[in-house]
Amino acid sequence: MKIAVLGGDGFCGWPATLHLSDLDHDVLVVDNLSRRRIDEELGASSLTPIASVEERLAAWEEVSGRQVRFARLDVAQDYDGLVALLLAERPDAVIHFAEQRAAPYSMKSPAHKRYTVDNNTNATHNVLCALVETGLDAHLVHLGTMGVYGYGTAGMKIPEGYLDVEVSTDEGDRVQQQILYPTNPGSIYHMTKCLDQQLFAYYAKNDALRITDLHQGIIWGTHTDQTLRDERLINRFDYDGDYGTVLNRFLMQAAVGYPLTVHGTGGQTRAFIHIRDMVRCVQIALENPPARGDRVKIFNQMTQTHRVRDLAELIARISDASVELVPNPRHEAAENELFVRNDTFLDLGLEPTLLQEGLLMEVEDVARRYADRADLDKIPATSVWTKEQQPGVPPSRTPVEQTA
Numbered sequence: 001m002k003i004a005v006l007g008g009d010g011f012c013g014w015p016a017t018l019h020l021s022d023l024d025h026d027v028l029v030v031d032n033l034s035r036r037r038i039d040e041e042l043g044a045s046s047l048t049p050i051a052s053v054e055e056r057l058a059a060w061e062e063v064s065g066r067q068v069r070f071a072r073l074d075v076a077q078d079y080d081g082l083v084a085l086l087l088a089e090r091p092d093a094v095i096h097f098a099e100q101r102a103a104p105y106s107m108k109s110p111a112h113k114r115y116t117v118d119n120n121t122n123a124t125h126n127v128l129c130a131l132v133e134t135g136l137d138a139h140l141v142h143l144g145t146m147g148v149y150g151y152g153t154a155g156m157k158i159p160e161g162y163l164d165v166e167v168s169t170d171e172g173d174r175v176q177q178q179i180l181y182p183t184n185p186g187s188i189y190h191m192t193k194c195l196d197q198q199l200f201a202y203y204a205k206n207d208a209l210r211i212t213d214l215h216q217g218i219i220w221g222t223h224t225d226q227t228l229r230d231e232r233l234i235n236r237f238d239y240d241g242d243y244g245t246v247l248n249r250f251l252m253q254a255a256v257g258y259p260l261t262v263h264g265t266g267g268q269t270r271a272f273i274h275i276r277d278m279v280r281c282v283q284i285a286l287e288n289p290p291a292r293g294d295r296v297k298i299f300n301q302m303t304q305t306h307r308v309r310d311l312a313e314l315i316a317r318i319s320d321a322s323v324e325l326v327p328n329p330r331h332e333a334a335e336n337e338l339f340v341r342n343d344t345f346l347d348l349g350l351e352p353t354l355l356q357e358g359l360l361m362e363v364e365d366v367a368r369r370y371a372d373r374a375d376l377d378k379i380p381a382t383s384v385w386t387k388e389q390q391p392g393v394p395p396s397r398t399p400v401e402q403t404a
Helices: 014-021 034-040 051-064 079-089 112-136 189-205 246-256 275-287 308-319 343-348 357-369
Strands: 002-006 024-030 069-072 094-096 141-142 162-168 174-180 211-216 219-220 260-263 267-275 297-301 304-307 323-326
Touching: 002 014, 002 079, 014 024, 014 051, 014 174, 014 275, 024 051, 051 069, 079 112, 094 112, 094 275, 112 141, 112 189, 141 189, 141 275, 174 304, 189 211, 211 275, 219 246, 219 275, 246 260, 246 308, 246 357, 260 308, 267 275, 275 297, 308 323, 308 357
Parallel strands: 002 024, 002 094, 024 069, 094 141, 141 211, 211 297, 219 267, 260 323
Antiparallel strands: 162 174, 267 304
C-alpha cells in the first residue's frame, strides 16, 4: 500500500511511519517541521535527543533496508502544493497527524488559540478538499482525541462515535436514530478536533470520501519495536508543561527526583494507550477501511482508564517519589468518572498493552538515561485556561505568530 503520513515527523507520526514501513508499505512523510520550531519557541526540547529528519530517514534505511521518502510541505497553508503532491504520488491511504496536538499550548495566549484553529482546521479541510478535487479514492485515517466527548458519561460507556437516541414526533410516534455523540471540548485544541468531526461527516455524506477517525486516549511509553533499533530513531519524550503527557511526565519527574505534580485533586479520570498499541491501531484501521459511501468509521483508540492521582500514587510507590498537589491550570471538574467502549479494535485483534510496573520502569529508565538534558524550569504547567485580564493591558504577543 502507498501511504502518505501527514505530520510523520511528530510524536505519533514518526513511530507510526516506521511501523508501517516495517510492514513493507511504501511510506511518504509529509511535514512542515512545525513541532521542531515550537521546541525553539518554548525553549523546551525533547528529553530524548531527536535527530534531523534526514538523519532519521537515513538511519531507518540503514537498519531496515527500507526507504521512507520525505516531502516538506505545510498542509494547512499550501493547498496547491498538497494537490500537486497527491496527484504525483496517488496514495492509497492518507494518515492525518498534521495538527498541533497540545491542549495547554492551545490555551497559552490569543495567538496560540488562533494558530491552533487556523492550523488544525485548515489542514483538515485542505486534505478533504484536495481528495475531492484530485478524485483520488484514498482512505483518510485521522488521529483525533477522546477529548471530543468531554469527560463524564452519565453512568454509561461512551460509544464509538455514535449515540442511539429515540425521539418523539409531533404525531406521537417514537423514532430510533443514531447521531454523532454530542461533543464537549475542554480546550481550543479539543474544539478543533470537534470541528474535524463535523467536516468528516459532511465530506463522507456529500462526496463519499472514505474516512476513519481515531478518538485516541493519552499516550504513554516511549519505545516501539522500530524506534529501539537505533538511537537515531528514538521518539520524542516531551516532559514540559505544554506537551508532556501526564504519565510520561510523572515517570520523568520520578527519574530526576522532582515531586510528581498532580493538578488539583488529581481526581480526573482519563483514557490511556501505550505507544506500541497506537501504531498497531493505525495499522488495523488501514486494513479495515469503510466502503465508499459509508459514514465515517469511528474507533475509540484507548485501552484503559485511570484516575490521575492513582497513577501518581503508583509511580510514587515503585519509584520512591513524592507527590505534590498543585493548582489546576485547566477549567474542568475536580473529579470525574470515565467509561469507554473500545470493542472494535479488540474485535479486530488488538491485544492491549496494559499498565505494568515493568513497562513503567522502562519509561523511567529512558528518563534517567537522558536526565542531564532535563530543564526542571520547564516542568511546571504555565498555560492556564482562564485569565483575569487587567484593564488597558493588551494580550501578550508570542513568537508563534512569526513561526506558524
